[in-house]
Amino acid sequence: MTGVTDSYIIAGRVCYGREFELVDAEIEVEKGIIRSVNEISSAPDQWIFPCLFNAHTHLADTVAMDAEIKQGMTLSDLVAPPNGLKHRILNETPSEIRIDAMTESLRFMKRSTTAGFCDFREGGVNGVNELKTALRLSGTGLKALILGREGGEKIADGIGVSSTKEGEHVLRLAEETKKRGGFVAFHAGEKDNRDIDNAIDAQPDLLIHMTHANDSQLRRCADLDIPIAVCPRSNHILGQASSKDNPPIRKMLDFGCKVLLGTDNVMFVQPDMCAEMSFTYYAYGLKSEEILDMAVAGSELINSPFYIEEGNIAAFHTVNPRASNLRFSRSPEKSFVNRVAFTDV
Structure with missing residues (x-):
């Protein structure tokens, strides 16, 4: 590059x-x-x-890479704040190790043709600063859209909300971030579609997953021009998808949604956009030019196509x-x- x-x-x-x-x-x-x-x-x-632009990452999860998952653990058991497995590992890991882990993942991303990414960064102000430090230490020059939470949104590029199921307070935080001119993104529809409509109502800059979105919800995204970042490998690995209908990428494109590609948690999936494109090609039957556009178009989120x-x-x-x-x-x-x-x- x-x-x-x-x-x-x-x-x-x-x-x-x-x-x-x-x-x-x-x-x-x-x-x-x-x-x-x-x-x-x-x-x-x-x-x-x-x-390529990786439209959804959790880079700090590198410290939990391939952690043992006990039989019967649900998606919430694994990743839901504040007590999901990944959050426990993050909290138990010293800051310098989290920084080192993110630094190495950033270097891997650059080697694998990625020049930019959008990261949901947990850990409040300290978490955002750790990623900024990792970016500096990595020497990669990757363009980053960093979305904080728990106060981190105030020094980041915006806020990354886990789900509207967390309660009314996250919607207020999203609105406050928007008023400051910050970027607003929500996880929505990863497990079911119950948190999608509230997320759309907030008119965010980006929705993540939409794995179980229905036709009406997809049409709303298309009408409101809200981009959707899909993470097919993560959805399949975490048991949230079993066919090409989850996430419904073909319908998203046919309805006119702007669809982006991301890799999600490094805990489960290497942040390798080449592998993500290949999996999407074989599992979803899309045209190669559609997938390539999904893998590049996220760069428009940072106004640097x-x-x-x-x-x-x-x-x-x-x-x-x-x-x-x-x-x-x-x-x-x-x-x-x-x-x-x-x-x-």
Whole structure:
């Protein structure tokens, strides 16, 4: 991935624009901004794709990676505040270890083509500051949208609400955050659809999961232009999805919802957007260009789109197909979505 102050020219098979058109082209970058993309008659044998944006993470959960889960534990037993397993582990872990864990996950994310993310950060003010410290120590330059809670929302980019089931006070906090100009996001519909309507009523900037949303709720999201971040691998691992109907991604897209892709808890799922795209491709039967858009479009949440277009930041990476069997691909876009691993970039 490129640096924000770099100036250079690079050529290859470019996945251009929001339609992801594959063209032999030369990209001119000046001070980290794409100044021009010009078609050329012959380009080096490398693919150039936009970087990915992970639209939902819990990076501090790295300290609980693959923790033992006892038979019969429910979703609430595992992740619900304040006494779910992950929260107990977070509270028992020293601050310096949480920072170290997040630092390593950030470095992994950069290696796996991710250039930005949106994180729900527990732990109040200290929790938000720990992630800011990890970002600095990681040296990754990843663009972050940090959503705090328990007071952390006051020094973060906004608030990340666990669920409207927590009570009226979280709705008040969300409204206060919105009045300050902060970003507001809710988990909604992960376990059932009972917390979805109240979350939509709050008119947030982002909804997470919507795994069990009904048609009416999806239409409301489309009408109100509320983006939805889905996390398919997490939903399946945690037993909240058993088919392509949960989350109902096909319906979301057909209704006109803006759908984004995230990886959710590092406790259960590696923050690997390549793996998330591949799983979504095979499990949900979507078109490769739909999935690629879901994996890039989250960058618009930070008003810094990663699409390879003139005027956008130079957030792209290269794939060398000659280094593997990818050189036999007849569709680089499809191969990037369902086959490329971070070791290929």
